[in-house]
Amino acid sequence: MDQADRRESTNDPARVAVTAAGVISPLGFGLAETLESLRSAQDCVTPVMRFSVTQCRCKTAGQVSDSRLLASHAQIPRSGRLHRASYMMIQALQELVMQRPEFEPELTVVGTTSGGMSYGERYYRSLIGAGDLRRAPRWIANYPAQKPVIDAQTAFGISAPCRVIANACASGTNAIGHAFECVRSGRYQRVLAGGYDALAEMVFVGFDSLQAATPEKCRPFDRYRSGMVLGEGAAVLALENLDLACERGVPILAEIIGYGISSDNYHITQPEPSGIGARQAMERALESAHISAADVDYINAHGTATVFNDAAEGRAISALFNGVPISSTKSMMGHSLGAAGAIEAIVCLLALQQQFLPANINFTTPDDDVDLNIVANEARPAVVNIALSNSFGFGGTNASTLMRKSPPAPGLPRTGDA
Amino acid sequence: MSLAIAGMGWVTPLGIGVDSVWERLLQGEEASATPISEEFSDRVYSVFRVLESALKYISHPRLRRASPISRFAAAAGLWALESAGLKLEPQNAERIALIFAISNGGVIYTKRFYREIVAKGAQAASPLLFPETVFNAPASHLAAILGVTGATYTLVGDGAVGVAAITMAEALMANETLDYCLVVGTEEIDWLLCDAYRRWRLLRLVPPIEPFSEQNRGTILSEGAGAIVLARDGFVTIERAHPGGYFRRRAEAEKILKRILCDLAETEIDFVVSSANGTFVDDAESEALQEVVPNTLVYTGKPALGESVGAAGLWQIMLAAQALHSKELPPVLHADDTARLQLSLSRTPVPSARRAIVLSCGLNQQTAGLRLVSQ
Numbered sequence: 001m002d003q004a005d006r007r008e009s010t011n012d013p014a015r016v017a018v019t020a021a022g023v024i025s026p027l028g029f030g031l032a033e034t035l036e037s038l039r040s041a042q043d044c045v046t047p048v049m050r051f052s053v054t055q056c057r058c059k060t061a062g063q064v065s066d067s068r069l070l071a072s073h074a075q076i077p078r079s080g081r082l083h084r085a086s087y088m089m090i091q092a093l094q095e096l097v098m099q100r101p102e103f104e105p106e107l108t109v110v111g112t113t114s115g116g117m118s119y120g121e122r123y124y125r126s127l128i129g130a131g132d133l134r135r136a137p138r139w140i141a142n143y144p145a146q147k148p149v150i151d152a153q154t155a156f157g158i159s160a161p162c163r164v165i166a167n168a169c170a171s172g173t174n175a176i177g178h179a180f181e182c183v184r185s186g187r188y189q190r191v192l193a194g195g196y197d198a199l200a201e202m203v204f205v206g207f208d209s210l211q212a213a214t215p216e217k218c219r220p221f222d223r224y225r226s227g228m229v230l231g232e233g234a235a236v237l238a239l240e241n242l243d244l245a246c247e248r249g250v251p252i253l254a255e256i257i258g259y260g261i262s263s264d265n266y267h268i269t270q271p272e273p274s275g276i277g278a279r280q281a282m283e284r285a286l287e288s289a290h291i292s293a294a295d296v297d298y299i300n301a302h303g304t305a306t307v308f309n310d311a312a313e314g315r316a317i318s319a320l321f322n323g324v325p326i327s328s329t330k331s332m333m334g335h336s337l338g339a340a341g342a343i344e345a346i347v348c349l350l351a352l353q354q355q356f357l358p359a360n361i362n363f364t365t366p367d368d369d370v371d372l373n374i375v376a377n378e379a380r381p382a383v384v385n386i387a388l389s390n391s392f393g394f395g396g397t398n399a400s401t402l403m404r405k406s407p408p409a410p411g412l413p414r415t416g417d418a
Numbered sequence: 419m420s421l422a423i424a425g426m427g428w429v430t431p432l433g434i435g436v437d438s439v440w441e442r443l444l445q446g447e448e449a450s451a452t453p454i455s456e457e458f459s460d461r462v463y464s465v466f467r468v469l470e471s472a473l474k475y476i477s478h479p480r481l482r483r484a485s486p487i488s489r490f491a492a493a494a495g496l497w498a499l500e501s502a503g504l505k506l507e508p509q510n511a512e513r514i515a516l517i518f519a520i521s522n523g524g525v526i527y528t529k530r531f532y533r534e535i536v537a538k539g540a541q542a543a544s545p546l547l548f549p550e551t552v553f554n555a556p557a558s559h560l561a562a563i564l565g566v567t568g569a570t571y572t573l574v575g576d577g578a579v580g581v582a583a584i585t586m587a588e589a590l591m592a593n594e595t596l597d598y599c600l601v602v603g604t605e606e607i608d609w610l611l612c613d614a615y616r617r618w619r620l621l622r623l624v625p626p627i628e629p630f631s632e633q634n635r636g637t638i639l640s641e642g643a644g645a646i647v648l649a650r651d652g653f654v655t656i657e658r659a660h661p662g663g664y665f666r667r668r669a670e671a672e673k674i675l676k677r678i679l680c681d682l683a684e685t686e687i688d689f690v691v692s693s694a695n696g697t698f699v700d701d702a703e704s705e706a707l708q709e710v711v712p713n714t715l716v717y718t719g720k721p722a723l724g725e726s727v728g729a730a731g732l733w734q735i736m737l738a739a740q741a742l743h744s745k746e747l748p749p750v751l752h753a754d755d756t757a758r759l760q761l762s763l764s765r766t767p768v769p770s771a772r773r774a775i776v777l778s779c780g781l782n783q784q785t786a787g788l789r790l791v792s793q
């Protein structure tokens with residue numbers, strides 16, 4: 001019987017546990033380094049060296065160290081032939097596999113926006129410059145958007161079918177949300193979810209051409225914010241039927257309890273100014289979790305630091321939530337596009353596990369237009385039971401997920417039950 | 419719960435509209451090849467293009483600057499909704515989900531955008547072109563045209579992504595707040611793609627596509643879109659969708675295809691719509707079909723329509739649905755009768771056909787399949 005035929009025998013939706021996780025980002029390699037960077041509110045944005053940015057307004061990005069990345073994978077067959085995005089996915093999945101070697105997903109759902117884009121750039125430059133095309137077959141073979149997740153699964157002997165969601169900057173959160181729904185519906189018991197993206201010149205210049213990228217520091221929700229900086233990375237989460245995981249004695253890191261998605265159809269690059277799309281995604285996530293806005297303890301905002309995004313998201317948050325602490329961790333690591341939602345889910349996971357609020361750095365002046373409780377510049381201890389993560393993308397696609405602290409033992413009421 | 423096909427829309431190099439394309443396929447017609455060249459190369463490729471005139475009455479402000487891939491998708495999507503008799507109003511816009519299947523995406527604008535960067539520097543980059551290079555641009559245009567406010571997803575992958583999108587739609591429709599799911603597969607062609615597929619040894623320079631031949635001489639790329647409205651009721655039901663899997667090497671494709679076929683052929687099957695396209699896919703599918711369903715009729719539409727990658731899976735499903743509905747299979751073009759399969763070599767009546775398998779093997783490691791049953 002394939003998994004598509006599996007149906008839940010009762011009408012109750014299954015609870016969805018996060019049982020393992022892995023991450024690589026400018027904040028660090030793995031959960032421990034990521035936690036350390038988050039706690040110390042480290043600014044991990046550095047000058048771009050990978051390609052020329054002399055003609056760009058923005059000259060910085062959150063970047064993953066190449067030498068360290070490649071050194072980590074010297075033992076992998078065909079090492080040196082894959083794209084950086086593949087190595088990042090392998091790195092993240094390796095961490096997850098070390099926690100749960102027996103985890104065998106029935107389905108994998110990941111988000112990305114550009115896959116192996118920089119290999120496409122090399123191919124094009126070689127073609128027009130009559131350059132050396134001997135390596136072109138390798139570039140082309142590693143260019144497809146789905147290749148990094150297939151490479152990562154191959155490295156660890158995982159054979160699950162892969163759904164690769166490319167919903168622009170919301171991709172990672174959409175992937176986690178869809179994976180959550182797959183487990184919750186009872187169709188699947190174990191789904192691997194996540195996202196990946198590597199810096200590419202074309203994408204970097206694209207955001208620069210839109211004047212969405214800043215030549216200054218990235219200061220989300222600040223009155224004087226001037227735009228985003230890009231980032232890169234990968235993150236994966238093992239999602240499982242919580243009750244079944246508990247029966248097997250699997251440690252539960254957190255519970256995903258809700259997911260909301262919306263389309264606002266306003267403009268291909270700008271959010272609807274009132275924030276209606278963002279608000280609908282958050283409302284739908286709350287409805288899906290059967291909780292109220294007052295139950296949320298922390299919001300990891302999309303917070304790109306563009307004038308329009310933060311204004312729209314800020315309005316939506318202030319209309320729905322009353323003083324909930326908010327931060328955009330993109331201020332520390334940049335915006336990793338298709339990976340962002342997955343990396344930020346890890347940030348929420350760490351906030352729930354370690355009971356602290358990650359910081360929104362480079363914040364100097366509140367924006368009078370929106371009433372928000374920003375976790376300014378320093379992480380701080382707090383009681384965090386439920387965290388909301390937002391991701392919004394080009395084309396007006398909006399997604400929110402809700403994660404709860406490692407839940408009580410089975411048998412206790414499910415979230416939202418009276 | 420099974421889902422049904424309530425409407426379809428088709429934009430192909432052989433014409434537009436389901437009835438028109440189907441009739442031409444039954445007559446044994448094939449798309450005309452067009453040469454495609456590039457200023458920095460002497461090499462010329464052949465492709466199956468959609469005629470510009472075919473889309474002249476699809477207009478919307480969102481499509482003014484949109485790339486062909488978005489216009490193909492919008493046309494197919496709108497026609498699918500029309501054929502389902504479905505008019506979207508604000509009150510039901512939340513009750514429809516949109517899923518796009520794409521492989522190479524907006525490659526024409528992507529190349530144009532990057533060409534300016536390479537030639538003139540970053541300051542020459544066009545802020546108008548960049549948003550159209552994003553994978554989900556076609557989906558966002560159609561969502562805006564239709565006023566869809568709920569779930570919109572773009573799936574990327576190889577030729578199997580269309581069938582995978584149907585599998586995802588099945589999962590989404592398990593949520594009873596949705597009444598419909600519009601699934602659209604779409605692709606556009608550029609010289610760059612042809613060159614890349616040639617370097618991969620998957621392309622031939624001129625037609626025909628010769629399916630299941632002794633030698634895999636390669637495929638011809640095509641463009642267009644296919645759209646399917648999925649609902650609770652319709653003229654053909656998706657009885658079972660198989661999520662498939664991926665193969666590490668081309669030689670391993672056969673193994674996973676056999677597994678998919680074994681799972682789907684648990685009941686009597688009347689014909690299989692294959693993804694044979696003149697490449698290694700043909701060998702893998704041929705071996706799997708011979709072993710699992712040796713006496714079942716096999717049809718592939720790729721010699722007539724070309725390899726449309728992101729749109730291909732949707733086209734295959736539409737071919738199967740049309741054949742179940744009209745009780746006929748078109749001829750498989752350019753196949754010889756030495757093939758070890760039961761190919762539909764001429765227009766073949768299938769008066770008692772009830773069930774069909776769609777088998778999809780992509781060129782980049784992915785596979786999927788599903789089974790349709792007529793009402």
